[in-house]
Amino acid sequence: MKKQLPKRHELDVKHTWDLSHLFKSESLYHEAFDSLEKDVQTFCDTYENNLDTKEVINQALLAYQDIQASANRIAAYASLQSSTDSILEENQMRSGKAMIRYQSIYKKMAFFTNALKQKSDTLLREAAKLNQDNQYYLEDIIEQKKYTLTPDIEKTFVALSPVLNAPYMNYNRFKLADMTFPDFTVDQVTYPNSFTLFENEYEHESNTDVRRQAYETFYNKLSAYQHGFASNYYTHLQKEKIMSELRGYPSVFDYLLHDQKVTKDFMDRQIDVIMEKLAPAMRRYVTLLKEVHGLDRLTYADLKIPVDPSFEPRVSIEKSQALLVEGLAVLGEEYNELVKRAFAERWIDFPQNQGKSTGGFCSSPYGASSYILINWNGQMDEVMVLAHELGHAGHFQYANSHQSVLNTRPSMYFVEAPSTTNELIMANHLIKKAASEREKAWIQSVMISRTYYHNCVTHLLEAAFQREVYERVDQKQPLSAHILNNLKLGVLKKFWGDAVEIPDWAGLTWMRQPHYFMGLYPYTYSAGLTLGTKVSMMIEDQTIKPEDWIAVLKAGGTKKPLELARMVGVDLSTDETLTDVIAYVADMIEDVIEFHSKK
Numbered sequence: 001m002k003k004q005l006p007k008r009h010e011l012d013v014k015h016t017w018d019l020s021h022l023f024k025s026e027s028l029y030h031e032a033f034d035s036l037e038k039d040v041q042t043f044c045d046t047y048e049n050n051l052d053t054k055e056v057i058n059q060a061l062l063a064y065q066d067i068q069a070s071a072n073r074i075a076a077y078a079s080l081q082s083s084t085d086s087i088l089e090e091n092q093m094r095s096g097k098a099m100i101r102y103q104s105i106y107k108k109m110a111f112f113t114n115a116l117k118q119k120s121d122t123l124l125r126e127a128a129k130l131n132q133d134n135q136y137y138l139e140d141i142i143e144q145k146k147y148t149l150t151p152d153i154e155k156t157f158v159a160l161s162p163v164l165n166a167p168y169m170n171y172n173r174f175k176l177a178d179m180t181f182p183d184f185t186v187d188q189v190t191y192p193n194s195f196t197l198f199e200n201e202y203e204h205e206s207n208t209d210v211r212r213q214a215y216e217t218f219y220n221k222l223s224a225y226q227h228g229f230a231s232n233y234y235t236h237l238q239k240e241k242i243m244s245e246l247r248g249y250p251s252v253f254d255y256l257l258h259d260q261k262v263t264k265d266f267m268d269r270q271i272d273v274i275m276e277k278l279a280p281a282m283r284r285y286v287t288l289l290k291e292v293h294g295l296d297r298l299t300y301a302d303l304k305i306p307v308d309p310s311f312e313p314r315v316s317i318e319k320s321q322a323l324l325v326e327g328l329a330v331l332g333e334e335y336n337e338l339v340k341r342a343f344a345e346r347w348i349d350f351p352q353n354q355g356k357s358t359g360g361f362c363s364s365p366y367g368a369s370s371y372i373l374i375n376w377n378g379q380m381d382e383v384m385v386l387a388h389e390l391g392h393a394g395h396f397q398y399a400n401s402h403q404s405v406l407n408t409r410p411s412m413y414f415v416e417a418p419s420t421t422n423e424l425i426m427a428n429h430l431i432k433k434a435a436s437e438r439e440k441a442w443i444q445s446v447m448i449s450r451t452y453y454h455n456c457v458t459h460l461l462e463a464a465f466q467r468e469v470y471e472r473v474d475q476k477q478p479l480s481a482h483i484l485n486n487l488k489l490g491v492l493k494k495f496w497g498d499a500v501e502i503p504d505w506a507g508l509t510w511m512r513q514p515h516y517f518m519g520l521y522p523y524t525y526s527a528g529l530t531l532g533t534k535v536s537m538m539i540e541d542q543t544i545k546p547e548d549w550i551a552v553l554k555a556g557g558t559k560k561p562l563e564l565a566r567m568v569g570v571d572l573s574t575d576e577t578l579t580d581v582i583a584y585v586a587d588m589i590e591d592v593i594e595f596h597s598k599k
Contacts, residue, residue: 391422416528
């Protein structure tokens with residue numbers, strides 16, 4: 001029988017992250033918030049209605065950067081605590097109070113970007129010449145001017161932001177605080193269920209009866225909430241469509257892709273080429289699962305089981321550190337020191353607990369440590385997950401230390417490349433260390449079932465679903481739970497074909513991901529992995545030096561995604577890199593199939 005998750009206060013603190021790197025006490029957090037509000041007021045008194053020269057614009061931008069950096073750290077302190085325990089009333093109150101105070105700050109500061117957008121392009125370009133750090137920001141302002149409304153309207157949007165962003169907050173509250181899942185029984189053994197247990201354990205459970213029963217009870221509970229979730233999601237979609245129209249974008253796709261600095265054909269290519277060329281290889285892979293596990297049939301509940309579950313090595317948190325330090329050493333001594341600091345300074349929150357966010361993420365507030373949330377299950381594949389999140393940490397530690405706070409974040413199209421590069425470097429290192437052909441095949445199967453499945457199947461199918469949804473949004477067609485379920489079901493069936501039985505309840509899978517409240521984010525996982533795969537291969541065969549890749553990380557958001565890729569000689573403007581990566585994955589699948597056919 002699986003144990004109930006512990007409560008947050010029951011955990012071993014040494015395996016949790018240390019937020020004292022942000023603020024050593026709650027009182028210092030409140031003092032910083034008070035100081036931020038004073039700085040904001042001073043900024044407003046100094047620069048409102050006084051941005052008429054290139055010199056003053058640059059002075060204002062320097063003060064603005066200080067405010068943004070402080071606000072970034074303060075916001076992280078509140079949100080990170082909620083992400084590890086959304087049930088605790090203290091965390092809910094802290095986040096709620098912070099939101100109210102930030103709302104006041106945003107309203108006051110709204111004048112700044114609005115005022116800059118009212119200035120002539122000539123003045124903004126003259127100001128940009130005075131300070132390279134400010135140049136990129138001002139160039140973005142000039143681009144945004146095409147879609148900017150009057151200052152009063154822009155200020156109104158800021159004032160309404162808590163309401164406009166409410167669907168995402170509602171989703172997380174429903175999912176992490178309100179939803180509870182019934183226990184289920186298999187062979188007279190009772191098992192608890194939850195979002196965290198389901199996604200971290202039951203999806204990969206080798207016992208077929210337990211796994212399939214977990215799926216059915218989990219999805220049955222989801223179905224009870226589908227209409228409320230659909231209404232909440234549709235509210236979010238309507239907001240995006242209305243905003244796209246108000247700002248004058250040709251479509252909601254153009255609106256959502258604007259900040260990614262790519263056009264819709266980049267998204268379409270990721271979806272269409274993978275749906276056409278990767279799907280056949282993945283069908284061969286899951287057919288192997290059916291044969292290896294002796295399943296009567298292959299269903300949606302069987303897709304994430306391991307090929308060789310009896311070989312799955314266990315690894316301690318301490319052992320993971322040694323593996324990561326060794327595996328990522330190829331990126332250089334400086335990068336390796338960063339990996340060591342992540343453990344020594346407790347940047348990582350390992351344990352599972354009640355109320356903790358599912359999955360994993362990395363937050364890197366400007367001028368502070370990075371913070372990595374994972375749900376450690378003690379299996380070797382978690383080392384790759386941790387390598388992935390350390391890739392985000394390394395990226396933004398470099399960007400934060402070499403760029404101003406306004407220039408650290410690259411396009412979302414690029415942001416998953418550093419993380420997946422790390423993940424694959426780590427996997428390749430483990431393959432080279434493999435003591436047997438079985439261990440090598442196991443690591444390859446993990447790369448297929450976790451790295452590529454996660455990014456190029458799970459998230460890619462989210463993207464395909466999103467595209468269907470937004471096409472209907474653009475056509476102003478209504479959406480309901482029934483329509484959303486059928487759209488998701490259609491995407492799943494198209495990808496898996498006759499190889500997998502897709503039950504109707506699988507259409508509810510759209511309810512599981514918060515990504516749908518983050519714009520056109522899901523397809524960027526496969527885009528990042530495409531570049532990450534190519535870069536890891538180039539580092540492996542020494543086509544590029546590690547320092548060439550580090551230079552890309554240091555560039556932060558000062559270049560567009562295609563320009564960042566060109567820094568290491570990769571051209572993302574054609575299908576070639578993507579088709580090369582799919583061929584690489586297909587070959588790996590054939591290697592795993594060949595190994596198991598000999599057993």
